[in-house]
Amino acid sequence: MTRQRRVLLEILDQSDAHLDARTLCERAQKKIDIDRATVYRTLELLKQKGLIDELDLMHLHGEMHYFEARTGSEHFHLACYGCGKITEVEDGMFERLKKHVALHEGFKVQTARLEIGGYCRACTAQHKKKSRV
């Protein structure tokens, strides 16, 4: 566990938003001297260890990938095509679905990622209002 790795994990843990590699790198460089390559290598490592998850959030902003620290709670993401907002949802049904798949398919689940793209409540309302005019 080196200084570089500690700082990266710290940033990921504390960040409430989802960071892409570049942003993570920039933030880390404000704190210590760290190279791009190290950031990528560390992300790869943390991913393998299961400490972080990689997302793409329905490619709302191009082909970019995002990372988030794994907390105890399992959640999934809603991405609004209208306003771009990302919402995290915790719902027991997601857990049940995973268990269900494990059982029915004989699959040992390590990581599950559910991402849903569409329109949030606010944007749907907006849209309806507009089309009424």
Place this chain on the structure above:
Amino acid sequence: MTRQRRVLLEILDQSDAHLDARTLCERAQKKIDIDRATVYRTLELLKQKGLIDELDLMHLHGEMHYFEARTGSEHFHLACYGCGKITEVEDGMFERLKKHVALHEGFKVQTARLEIGGYCRACTAQHKKKSRV
């Protein structure tokens, strides 16, 4: 609707595997003269129209992205970290989860993507056998 677009859709429709941009491009070039840029532009277009889905299959093979034509049936993907096999699963529970989210979060679902990484039945068995030795 140009020749290029027709060919690309045709390949995606017919392919049973998941194609990345490069492979799709290579296959298309066997049939007609078509440029890389056109392939990317068309993929973007088809994605927006909701005719294809973009997947990353848990980054089993690096940061590559895959595309598949949208069929009527909704399914999700299991990616085996052991043997690399991708399995498609159709399960009513997935549909129910989407409806549930739509209702509870007031979210208008357009696209939902569920990808699960772990170990398939065969690889799990193999692993157990090995660790017994």
Place this chain on the structure above:
DNA sequence: GCTTACTTGCGAATGAGTCGCAACTTTAGA
């Protein structure tokens, strides 16, 4: 057939991510 709007191919540019290697840290053992 003609015109307008859209698409394509090309070549160049961008930029994320990777690699090899020498220098530096960490760790554990003497």
Place this chain on the structure above:
DNA sequence: TCTAAAGTTGCGACTCATTCGCAAGTAAGC
């Protein structure tokens, strides 16, 4: 504490997917 081995980092160069601008080509409606 000192030392050696193993693992990690920074650097610079490199690869390669993806994007862009623009001129030429094509589709669709009149």
